Amino acid sequence: MTADNGFRATRRLVLQGAGLVALAGLGNVALDVAPAQAAAADKYPGKAFTLKGDTDAIQALYGKTTEASDKIALDVPEIAENGAVVPISATTTLANVTSIAFLVSENPNALAAYYQIPESTLPNVSNRVKMAKTTKVTAIVESGGKLYSATKEVKVTVGGCGG
Amino acid sequence: MASTIRVRAVSSGDITEVQALIQHPMDSGYVKDAKGQLIPPHFIDQLVFEHGGKNVLVANWGPAVAKDPYIKFSFKGAKKGDDLKISWVDNKGATDSTIAKIQ
Amino acid sequence: MSENRTRMMRSLLLISGLLLAASAPAFAASEADFKSAYAAAAAAEKEADAIRDQWTTAEAALKAARKAADAGNFDQAIAAAKQAEALAKAAIFQAASEKDRWKDAEVR
């Protein structure tokens, strides 16, 4: 359905290659191995974005299951002002977080966004996502290799007088 | 063409808060246009923030991210005047990038 | 003041009764019947347009009537035309009754 992943993967490598070359050009940058290794971790999880339900998307993305945690503050409106633009943000007190993902269960594809968080970056992200209808929204935090999640429901209806 | 990326990066102490707004239709591929044809998917799938040659955030987005996407996050290890490079690529291969000064 | 409110309610009930009755009949119809029903509907809509208080559903019903007629389905076409006429007449009634009534709603 979306552009075939083969094409995008090669373009990704070309870009990263260019990125590395550019970095090498910057004399003052101590080019150690880390950026190359970090670049590899950036591979776009195309498959996970095409799957329907939460569980399949989590499985494809992490290959592990998640457990609820109260250390994640998921901030979403109770009633969405408008399903097309719903502010969503997640912040957590969990230690060494490496990634945060947002899932909207009732959307055609549950996975909405997947953030890779290097250690110098704080584990909180705000975003605006689309929600097809009243749905459960889940934020998943990968901390120390384990998955934790928080879930809330957002009511979404057609606005105004409708049809 | 004016950049499609608006960034505001403000550092206080060791923490820099970054806000970005990107001009992009983010079509999910599930919406029909006035004539009833499906608008093909056209959305940013990866957005990268770099500082000092290192990625400070890599955002992988699906079609569910809202039109003219907005993002806010914070990171440590940068100071006023540093450069923050932001670049995105979408599923049609279009790209844009800009470099912002941290205030 | 509430007395004419109920009078208006009764007349509106009458109108909607008329609408339901109009869309109910299904007898074999000929093109001629359709033409007369369509003409009546079009006339009513023209009047509603003239007083700039046309309803979108009235226009939609008239289009549906034309489409059904073009497809040769005259039963449906006549029903739609009658509905369009009834809706247009309701719009005309609405505009007439609101001519002075709007002052009642005014904040003073």
Next chain:
Amino acid sequence: MRAGPPIRLGTAVLSLAALALAVFALNARAAPASETPDPVADAKAFRDYFVKKFPTVKPDDFVNGPYSMNQDMRKQWEDMEQFPPYEFALEAGKEMFSKPFKNGKTYADCFSNGGIGIRQNYPYFDEKEGKVITLELALNRCREVNGEAPLSYMKDDMAALTAYMAYTSRGKLMDIKIPNDPRALAAYENGKRYFYTRRGQLNFSCASCHVQNPGERIRAEILAPALGILNAMPIYRSEWGGMGTISRRFVSCNSQVRAVALEPQSEEYRDLEYYLSYVSNGLPISGPGSRP
């Protein structure tokens, strides 16, 4: 606290028999207005109605529409205001405003004070032509006078231009004048009549929603109070996924109550804008705004 029982807006209302089912919620009103309209008294009564109905809302806050009525919506709005979606239109408008026409002139030459900080005086009554001139009409006239094609009144460029002009007037108080001219009074009255007249199959008037039921929900949306409702124009509506002018808002409101919309900038719409702006005199301009 509500003035009358709210109008039931379930799907039943949308059915063909809406006419019969709609429950009219009307307060008892004093006798109809005397023959000659008195705008000053109208404006005062209009403002007192909303201030009395919503004692906790600061008068200046009414211009924020639904966000003055509901805390949850206000929080979502304040989040988005940090980087508002109308940012791009505002910048495009600023650029467009200074880009000269083919004949070298720019919009600034058509407006007093170069078009900066004057939005609060629009619409005004032009005594030569004897009709209400809105900002959108003035912008298109400026283009035509300088040999340029007029813009669509509904969105994109017109919205961007009016967004920039509104931005330059932010905080200034709405200041609409009714000159001592019977035609001006008639235009004002015509706008008031349109505002209170029920139309469309749903049989609602602007007042049914924005005077009798502000703060109530109509499905997911909170209805904005009519006081100061145009002060935030033009607005970026998430529902439209883009900017919209006053013309677009009037047209979409009409079609939502299933009334056939009139031509943008037709007399009724211009007079309606004249009435609505006049009764919001003294409230700050807060455009461009973002709304659900």
